[in-house]
Amino acid sequence: QELYGRPTDVPWAITIDPLYRLPAYSEFSRFHPAFLYESLWSLLTFVILITILRRFSNKLLSGDLMALYLIFYAIGRTLLEMVRLDSRTMNLAGVELNMAVATFVSLILAFLMAVWIAVRHLRLRNGERD
Structure with a gap:
């Protein structure tokens, strides 16, 4: 009964x-099942990263998969925040940040x-060391 999204009439709502x-x-x-969207995004991210690892393992540098994960996480978080209702302001070092700022x-x-x-x-392609 938590992490639900905005009101909707979609079939999977x-x-x-009321409590x-x-x-x-x-x-x-x-309401939109935001928890389901997050789970599906995580699964999609996993499948994409595993596919990249298997297909390009000889071309990946140390840290590439982690960087790709962070990219997918940021995109997923941004999309999820669009449907969530419980997005709140964040308090960072005494300063309140709106979720829009966090998304940015x-x-x-x-x-x-x-x-x-x-x-x-x-x-690497130009012969320089990382």
């Missing part, structure tokens, strides 16, 4: 007991990870 609904959404009964930071970090992977592979 879940019914949340567990957020007050602002008490008139709704069917996640995407920037994903971009930096992608650049890091690309630069390392370009250096």
Whole structure:
């Protein structure tokens, strides 16, 4: 009865007991199953990473899979936050950060990870040591 998303009429929607609904959404009964979306995204990420590992194991550098995981995690977290209702502000060192800011930071970090992977592979291709 937690980690549910916004109200919806999709066929796979879940019914949340009125006792567990957020007050602002008490008139709704069917919600996106955000926990299911997160599980499916994690499974998809696993399948993609295993496929990359098997297909490109001879070309992967140390840390590449971890960087790719962080990229997929950031994308998945961003998508999930779009449907979640319980997104809250975060308190970081006494400063409240909205989840939009956290999402922006996640995407920037994903971009930096992608650049890091690309630069390392370009250096290797040009004969430079990592």
